[in-house]
Amino acid sequence: MKWEKVRLGDVTDSCLGKMLDKEKNRGEYQLYLSNKDVRWGSFDLEHLDLMKFEEHEEERYGVRYGDLIVCEGGEPGRCAIWKDQIPNMKIQKALHRVRVHEGLDYRFLYYWFLWAGKRGELQQYFTGATIKHMPGDKLKSVIIAKPDIETQRQIADVLSAYDDLIENNQKQIKLLEEAAQRLYKEWFVDFRFPGHEDTEIVDGVPDGWKKGNVGHLFKTVLGGTPSRNIADYWGGDIPWINSGEVNKLRIIKESEFITERGLNNSSTKLMPKHTTVLAITGATLGQVSYTEIETCANQSVVGVYDETGEYSAYIYLCITNEIKKIISEAIGGAQQHINKEVVNKFEILLPSFDVNERMKAIVVPMFDKITNLYFEIERLSEARDRLLPKLMSGEIEL
Template identity: 30%
Template sequence: MSWALKPFGDIASLKNGKSIKPGLSGEFPVYGANGIIGGANEWVYESSLILGRVGAYCGAVELCEGRFWPSDNTIVVQAVEDSVTLKFLYYLLKHADLNRYAGGAAQPLLTQSRLKPIEFLLPPLAVQSQIAAILSAYDDLIENNTRRIEILEEMARRLYEEWFVQFRFPGHEGVGLKESELGLIPEGWELLRLGDCMELAYGKALKAQDRVPGDYPVYGSSGVVGSHCESLVEGPGIVVGRKGNVGSVFWSDVSFFPIDTTYYVRSEVPFSYVYFNLQRQRFLNNDAAVPGLNREQAYALPFLLPDQDVLSRFSSEWERIYGLLRRLERINVNLRAQRDLLLPKLISGEIDVSDIPMPT
């Protein structure tokens, strides 16, 4: 059997999602246009695709193989079993750039009437399953590495808490405790002010239209918001949210460009310690209209400075953990690049699926 062109409406059923209040909790995930937005105690569909129907995430594609509730910002897509497999349809739609079929004057809007006539080239079901298996293998490896990265991040966080919150650092048995503003702290450690130990330097304005895509991440108070051909700060470095997401803390392993809604850190204290310390600080919002972090108020916060030996040991442990984490991130970058290179060629039939080995 050869490949054949078929309208979207012939290979899948399309149904609009149902209204539900976002942010609730429950056994079943609630999907909005940008993914999971909460939970629900009831479910409406299972084993389906979810398309972003309206707004910035119009045309985004999610796969849910369990039971779920789709919000009214979505369209639910269910595969017609004798025409297309669900996993193949998922990759087919991911490649289709559905946003280009959107209408709407004020904001992008996808409708069933616009989607159903779109024609897709489909191979036989057996070939669909082979293609989906190869692409899924890449996604499974990426997901597994992502879980391992999360475990390593949690290990580093718990190590910080054990050493610098619970004071069970190497050799703590032989160190006495003394009174301080924060309570008992180890002898030989200093309780200073945050401003004594670091500078929160202002980021620099860089509007989206002025950015030239490049190798350097651009940080706003919500994290990475783009890239640029030039950096402002040499990495590794720490970014702190100044406007918007007040007190958010991000680590950049590479040189980066922090925009004017952020601060970046200058300090002689090891960044590995500063990073976790800042995450535990209680930064205050100083502006009722637009959330803002006042630098002088931040500088007045207490900052516990351990002795140099403990800091050096922690930095060594951090480097060991973070080295493994970086390696997994690099592997994921390569896996995504390979998958994204293969996807259009497999989906279009440009290359024979039998010629592609499974990723390892």
């Protein structure tokens, strides 16, 4: 089957979002998507910002179901399909809105971008020596190969079946995480834990609990990076993470590994399974994850763990709940950061052994379910990615 090669500008309408200018912008405040909110195939809608938009700008900067939202900078070409997750959404200038014409399936176009991004094919359309961008004229000049519309839909149906399952797992993860956080708030913030009616509270501390600093109660570890100039420091079997990877609830596998020699000759330290890790600098400042593997990390990550393992789940729930207070001490201009000592001196309450055990009986199965869902997402993603090049190249005909 011969596929037609077309310019993206001939089969879609596209435009950049609105420039954020607090002095000049007029209208009513509305939510908008920025570059940081767009992932491959999904959106992070937890921390959206507001910008003023006027009524006549609704059509130009508004997004509809089926629009492809494409990053102009950061990681140019990274994109996701908008599915009306939030009504009346707008976009900021760092994003392109791409709307397909008749004869082009928006899902097929997304998978073309995903495939092209994995192969590095989009780089020929980037500008800039150090900071890469894909401006509007370059986006319009992108050449894609497309089969007839029915074949496009069949390809999209196969690939989106995997992504639909992934999305369903992600929703389940979100619900489980929210349930665990609600329990934390009820038991450890509002003090409505089992037996609270008969527990005396003195100076804000329930009987049998204790107050202390994170660094006094638990073990804290600052990461480090083995020298990149020494080859046998890298490529071993010890997982190593950076702060950019601390953006998911569970860390179950890593792409970089160091050797034992690299570990012994650097400031990075091993952190056991079930360590709570938090990013302490840069764009991911304040992100918190929970490791399901023994790992080490770079110097932008602090790990907190209980050497006995008894309070591992509590540490994660506590740090996640209190992270805004912890990073409120961040310093710096463009590159905000905290250090290990800020984490060490942060004061928390440690529940009694009995209350912690009752919490674990409820929360740990939730954590196990979340971990299993992450592994399932990995398997589905790998299966989809094996099919992606075969379908998008026409190697497999449907």
